Amino acid sequence: MDIQAYLKERRELVDLYLRNYFSIPIEPLILHRAMTYSLFAGGKRIRPILAIASFEACGGNAEDIIHYAAALELIHTYSLIHDDLPSMDNDDLRRGKPTSHKVFGEAMAILAGDALLTEAFFMLTDNSSGYHFLNRGKGELYKEIKPSSLIRVIKDVAFSAGMHGMVGGQAKDILSENSEPDSETLASIHLRKTAALITTSVRMGPLLAESDETTLNALTKYGKYVGLAFQIVDDILDIEGSTEEMGKKIGSDQKLKKMTYPVLFGMEKSKHKAEELISAAIESLKRFSSEADPLREIARYLIKRRA
């Protein structure tokens, strides 16, 4: 399969949905601008695409869950805005553009993040918007999502984004700066800061498709392995990538003396570990046939990416 074409198509669907969702400006305009500035700064939409690919692997259609998948991108975007703040990683560039607080000031950057996080949960409660934007009648394409499944998804998202997941991981990450690296702390940071929300993205598919628990468990494993590999590749690119490719200052992890995989285990061992994780991710999909090919190809793509 042509994974580049697949990723492009799904990314365009996510972008179309998000563009439409934020097409009506809200007051104050500067808040709306700050939210959309970061949301449309060229993100790869990996999390929504993983949710869609996983839903498709469970027999669903992308359009049926586009609004739930898109909500994941709001959470990811909020986390980038807050991570970049002067009191956190103090980054001036993100995806080749000045970071939110550089353009809108700190107060508006914090509020834009808060608003994106909150709006994600609003999106997750809306079981009609996916259709309105495609101008399709409910009768035509409407797949009823069970309210109890939706609650399970919201619970998953809140758990993986909050103190047990992403926020807790970011707090540990900040505290780890300048401290002696150890593999247990590093694994916990990666698992919570990155892998948790990626796992949730993948789990969204089987949860909304009401798949059985065996399917859910297999995809949960896939998500965890892919999430961990994704973070290791990010750490490698922070050292090896060029500023142009990455769109942010390279070596910023080293500058902050962050605990990363390459720092702890060296470059070769890190690459090997990432490859192992990708193999394990693909292995967890063995019960699926061709319907999971996009998930397999995404895993292979994530390790080969250059940005």
Added chain:
Amino acid sequence: MDIQAYLKERRELVDLYLRNYFSIPIEPLILHRAMTYSLFAGGKRIRPILAIASFEACGGNAEDIIHYAAALELIHTYSLIHDDLPSMDNDDLRRGKPTSHKVFGEAMAILAGDALLTEAFFMLTDNSSGYHFLNRGKGELYKEIKPSSLIRVIKDVAFSAGMHGMVGGQAKDILSENSEPDSETLASIHLRKTAALITTSVRMGPLLAESDETTLNALTKYGKYVGLAFQIVDDILDIEGSTEEMGKKIGSDQKLKKMTYPVLFGMEKSKHKAEELISAAIESLKRFSSEADPLREIARYLIKRRA
């Protein structure tokens, strides 16, 4: 009825639930400490109590929705932590104690806020925790909350806390500093920054009790009037109260040249407006008999409070 005793009892129930919920420390401990520091800084628990009183007015028991009601306090607490940040209102004191960023630093204060907001949505998806903490079996007291009602509540909360509500209101509030006051902007700030989440708190009762739309509409009106009055009284207390009573620096609104009711209309007219709103709130409860007495007394209490 003895409203002081009523408020004390309900506040203690909310505190008991929250203490229990946060009794298991999470890693990193400093994040957990930052979250609980602000959560247990002496808040009056007005929003959870309004949700409980409103659920009781619709025939329910406080214990049945304690976890949903408590989630509102997490959102309120997060908003205070972020509002106090140096880049926002730059407050050093809150409820007589140093603000979060003064104690834990800016990064941890931002993350504590993010974590509290996210955890609120996790709490809202949990339909068992209310019972575990009271050591009661599900069979004994369990009131099944319909998943579709819960989704409507989560939607309400996300809408009133996000860009259309609280976050949007805070953004407008910050932008209004030093600008020419006008009554339309002021009303919009009050409505979104304070009244929206208070209205949602009151609506939680009828939504979870599955009351009819007429009941829901009456309580929505009550919430809006009470929420607006609450903000006007806050603005009055910022000028008239003593630092000791308020637990924060008095006159900070004036220092920041914020747009407030007393600045725009003077003290007498502001007090009169608050009284009018409280009367209107009580008037919206006319279809209820004694089961809504706590709501009536809370409205009267809110205008008489000194802090």
